[in-house]
Amino acid sequence: MEAYRQKAVGQLGTVGSGNHYVDLMRDEAGFVWIGVHFGSRGLGHTSATRYLKAAGGKDGMNVPPAIVDEDSELGRRYIAAMQLAGRYSYAGREWVVDRVRQIIGGKVTESVHNHHNYAWRETHDGKDLWVVRKGATPAFPGQRGFVGGSMGDDAVILEGVDSPEAKASLYSTVHGAGRLFGRNEAKRRFTREEMDRWLNERGVTLVGADLDESPMAYRRLPEVLARHAGTLKVLHTLRPFAVAMAGEGEFDPFKD
Ligand SMILES: Nc1nc2c(ncn2[C@@H]2O[C@H](COP(=O)(O)O)[C@@H](O)[C@H]2O)c(=O)[nH]1
Numbered sequence: 001m002e003a004y005r006q007k008a009v010g011q012l013g014t015v016g017s018g019n020h021y022v023d024l025m026r027d028e029a030g031f032v033w034i035g036v037h038f039g040s041r042g043l044g045h046t047s048a049t050r051y052l053k054a055a056g057g058k059d060g061m062n063v064p065p066a067i068v069d070e071d072s073e074l075g076r077r078y079i080a081a082m083q084l085a086g087r088y089s090y091a092g093r094e095w096v097v098d099r100v101r102q103i104i105g106g107k108v109t110e111s112v113h114n115h116h117n118y119a120w121r122e123t124h125d126g127k128d129l130w131v132v133r134k135g136a137t138p139a140f141p142g143q144r145g146f147v148g149g150s151m152g153d154d155a156v157i158l159e160g161v162d163s164p165e166a167k168a169s170l171y172s173t174v175h176g177a178g179r180l181f182g183r184n185e186a187k188r189r190f191t192r193e194e195m196d197r198w199l200n201e202r203g204v205t206l207v208g209a210d211l212d213e214s215p216m217a218y219r220r221l222p223e224v225l226a227r228h229a230g231t232l233k234v235l236h237t238l239r240p241f242a243v244a245m246a247g248e249g250e251f252d253p254f255k256d
C-alpha cells in the first residue's frame with residue numbers, strides 16, 4: 001500500500017503523454033474554460049494490472065475477460081482499488097485546473113468532471129448492473145460532461161437527456177470525436193506544416209504534441225455528436241486558443 005501511496009504522491013499534478021492535454025478555450029459568452037484530459041495515471045494502471053494478474057487474466061486487447069466474483073475478497077479489493085483510482089483522477093484534474101487557474105488568473109465559476117473508462121454500479125429497469133463505460137461517458141438526464149474534438153476543434157459541454165435512445169444506451173454518450181487514423185498512420189500521412197496551418201487558421205497556440213495528435217487524425221466532433229443526438233444536449237461550444245501536450249520524444253515515466 002505504501003508503494004501505491006508514494007506513486008500517487010509523485011504523480012499528482014502530472015498529465016502524461018499520448019492524447020492527454022491541457023486546453024484553454026472560450027465559450028460563446030467569452031468565458032474561458034480550462035479543459036484537461038487524463039485519468040488515474042500510473043496508480044490505476046498498476047492496480048488494474050495487479051488485479052488482472054491475480055485473477056488469472058491476460059493483459060492485451062484481444063484476450064478473454066478475467067471474471068471475478070464481486071463478493072469475493074479479490075473482487076471487493078479490485079472494486080475498492082478502482083474507486084480509489086477514480087477519486088485520484090478527480091484530485092489530479094482539480095490540481096492541474098487550479099494550477100492553470102493560478103497562472104492565468106480569475107476564479108472558477110463552473111466545474112464539469114466526468115470519468116470514462118470506468119465502471120459504475122447502477123440500477124436500470126429494476127436490474128442492478130455493473131455498467132462499464134469504455135470510450136463513453138455517463139449522461140443521465142441533466143448530468144453534464146466535457147467532450148473534446150481535437151487540439152484544433154471546438155469541444156463541448158453537454159448534458160444528458162431522457163429519451164428511448166438514452167435509456168437504451170444506459171444513459172451513456174460519446175466521450176470524444178475519436179480517431180480517423182491510428183498514431184502511426186497519422187505520422188505517415190500528415191506533415192507538421194499541415195498541422196501548423198490548421199492551428200494557425202483557427203488561432204490556436206500549441207505547445208508540444210506530435211503529428212499523431214494532429215486535428216487531421218481525428219473525426220469532426222459535430223458529425224459524431226449528430227449521430228448521438230438522441231443521447232445529449234449541447235450546452236456550450238468551446239473554441240480552443242491554447243493547447244499543451246507532451247512533445248515529440250518526451251518520456252512519461254508513469255505508464256497510464
Ligand atoms: N479538446 C481536445 N480534445 C482532444 C485533443 N486531443 C484529442 N482530443 C479528443 O479527446 C478524445 C479522447 O479520447 P480517448 O479515447 O483517448 O480518451 C479523442 O477522441 C479526441 O476526440 C485535444 O488536444 N484537445
Ligand SMILES: [Mn+2]
Pocket residue numbers: 037116
Ligand atoms: Mn481518455
